[in-house]
Amino acid sequence: MTITICDQTLQLLPQKALFWVEEQTLLISDLHIGKIAHFRKAGYAVPSNSIQQNFERLNQLMAFCNPKRIYFIGDLFHSDINHEWELFLNWRKQFLAIDMQIILGNHDRLPSNFNEDFKITVHQTTIKVGPFTLAHQPVKSFSNVDEYVISGHIHPVVKITGKANQAIKLPCFIIGKQQAILPGFGYFTGGHALKTTSTDKIFAIVEHELKEV
Amino acid sequence: MTPGEKILRDWLVGKGWKLAGFQQQSIDAYLKGFNGLVNAPTGSGKTFSLFLPALIQYINSTSDYKTKRASQLQVLWITPLRALTRDLQRSMQQVCDELELPWRVGIRTGDSSAKEKALQKKELPEVLLITPESLHMLFTQKNNSVFFKELKLIVVDEWHELLSTKRGIQVELGLMYLKNLQQRLQIWGMSATIGNIEQALDVLLGKHTNRHQSVIVRSGIIKKVEVESILPDTIELMPWAGYLGINLLDKVMPVVNQNKSTLLFTNTRSQTEIWYRVLLEQYPEMAGLVALHHGSLDRNIRDWVEDNLHTGRLKLVICTSSLDLGVDFRPVDTVIQVGSPKSISRFLQRAGRSGHHPGAVSKIYFVPTHSLELIEGASLRDGVKNNVLEERVPIAHAIDVLAQFMVTLAVGEGFREQELYEQVSKTHAFQFLTRKEWDWLLGFITTGSSSLVAYDEFKKVEKVDDLFTVKDRRVALRHRLSMGTIVSDAAMKIKTVNGRYLGSVEEGFISRMKPGSVFSFGGMHLELIRVRGMVAEVRKTNAQKALVPRWMGGRVPLSSQLAVYIRKRLDEALGQSFTQPEMKKLKPLLALQQERSAIPHHTELLIEQCQTDEGYHIFIFPFEGRLVHEGMAALIAFRISRIMPITFSLAMNDYGFELLTDSPVRLDELLEEHDLFSTENLIEDIFLSINANEMARRKFREIAAISGLLFQGYPGKSVKASHLQASSSLLFEVISEHEKDNLLLQQSYREILDQQLEETRLRNALLRIKEQNVIFTFPDRPSPFSFPIMVDRLREEVTSEKLADRVNKLIEQLEK
Incomplete structure (x- = not known):
């Protein structure tokens, strides 16, 4: 699914990421690396092999987009360091040529030597890239009418209700007039169904494709 | 006669009391070292039947019993209800005091204060009244086995209430554990009469306690119960569908006024709120004399209501099952049941809440909420007269409860796996647990996987030299906070x-x-x-308008025992025999049913096909309760849809179910060629027809919480431990995708079949239908039988406000 915003071409991908074609840049939000291991460390037996799911999707994105740069829009990590971080570090080392940057989210608790180890540039707060503002949490008011924010944080899902009390929840992209909200990337992170304004477009991820709802 | 018996006899003589036959029997059996079950109604002195022999035994073995403290737990008394403990404690302590026996009777429940618990930790009282949850909580203490060194007797009170629940499995595991610590321990249960009382004893004793040295002591007391329905003046005044029953309020009030103190049972909590409100609006003079009691009210408020029932200050209490159990309220002389209780046992249990004086008749009034429910009133009376009782089917193989118990022991003293496996296999619930399943459970709690080999940082139970134990204090804390088997909504x-x-x-x-x-x-x-x-x-506030909260909670299905009596009533109606007042009242409506469609004999299956503006309706009436109908409706719809492309919308109640579609289907023709009611491939077809995943996902919530897969947060902290937050449905997905052999996942599917779809009953119903003659009718409008089903469907589809309008419109159509 391709859309145009601020004259830029943006691809919404079913892997729960957004690809900015002109800049060859991939935007990913809310990976929550370490969440499954965090649960397991506390004694909650989430299947450990499910950790691979995130990396499988990341690798698909690398093969498909071949990006020059990746922005992680916050909550790259879920909590304290655990062995899932090492898996992520190994993955990072396979793609050292790609510039990676992070806008810190509320979950990210990075150690002091993070930048050296992971070779990922850290931004403490919102940054401007071309016509876009990248922010972890969606903003409610904009600095001017031309600002366009790309954010994440809320892991949006859309609830589609059918007959006979059937309902299904699907992760989605919310594309508004001045803001796009990305689905949470991380496996085992869930999401929140939320109210949208009528001007928002919602693209739900239905297995391997996107559908506007 | 032993010294103890003599002392007890003198005490009884002094009080002017005489032991009932069953009390003497259980005393004798206990003193012979037997285990067993006392089957006696509440208020018959069943507590004494087991408490007195424990005292006799102690006095016999302790010559200086008046001066020496026992200082060790002697009797453990498990009750399902905290509310029961206060009265029990009072009467037990009184006996001890009067015998100058320096025993203390203590209580340990979720309500006990931290101070009390700390005191008990230093020194447990001689008698401890405890809930199953608090008992397991004791097992989490280090060196808890010391507490039970002198334990002689465990009594499980109201065992029939626990039997068919996961709390019952907690009791089974607890008994097994204590029996293993103390081989001389005697195990006794107390139960009301149920259909499977022998099995109740089997489950209690498991294989760890000698069934040959056990006995069922029956009081033989059958309380006289009189059933009377509160009838409308004419049947036309009753709605064809509905559940409130409030329109009979003016008929109910004279009954309340004639009697001293009345309990009015409704089936839901919202119903009590509505009844209370309407009653006070129309009978303002009742203010101060009427109160409300249900499970969501704060304990203090409930205590206040109960206290005032005891003292006779309240004339009427509107309540739910929250007052089914518990201590007797002497002043209560009348019980009113609004809406069908759907089971004869439940009805009897409630009737038994009145008339406590020996020989007194318990009177119960039945208030129908819609016209057809009158049949249930008549059927309940018949069931009561014939002393027919439903079974309480014990749950087996609940992996979630076992997983929790294993961690409980690991938090406490730790366990050795081979030993524990053998012990657990001796409980009824886990007698068929395989070694493979056990290994999976060990893996689940130690490495978070199906094997014992650790390859990541998973931490819960550790294996230290053969001993499975919990070292991490935070793991222990979180476990203690999430113990229990009752999972409530937020x-x-x-x-x-x-x-x-x-x-x-x-x-x-x-x-x-x-x-x-x-x-x-x-x-x-x-x-x-x-x-x-x-x-x-x-x-x-004094505002007039208010919303009424609706609490979740499934509707209980009609019991098969009661269903049999309903069919009998219909048979009688077919034979034009209307003997009972309810059936006399109902005669015009049944005549209308006969005229418009038919009344099925019990050897017949009625199928009505009819067309309305909504589409083409097929109504089928197996009279098997709503759960079976839900499964059967989905099954039949699925099997038809395999023959032709079609979409159905489904609805059901306790009498039958409806398939609604927008194109005409001739079921009579279809049935000639296809065996839609076949039991072949039943389970496969059911799983294909219902949204099994969705149902299992909902079941999984409870299972995940009990087994410790899900952290519910620290109590009292508004901000939950957010980094450990996950929803059960997310977990369900992850496990479905990555761990198909997960026993908890399999359990959720099994529970759907057993509990949600009542698979055995469904199968039996289908087998019966095979023997029945199918009669097809083609009424031009919905019949009195089918109308309530149509309305039920509307309730699920449209909001309650519009519902009233739509129902009215439908009724207008009907009466034209």
């Missing part, structure tokens, strides 16, 4: 602005309200002021 506490707790409602109800909204709760109108975390702050 409940929001209701508190007044000046800090008084009133009770709780479901989070979803409050989240739909804004500050300033008014709702009805505990008989008061409350204005929502603000929400803080999981607490809703409210203020009393």
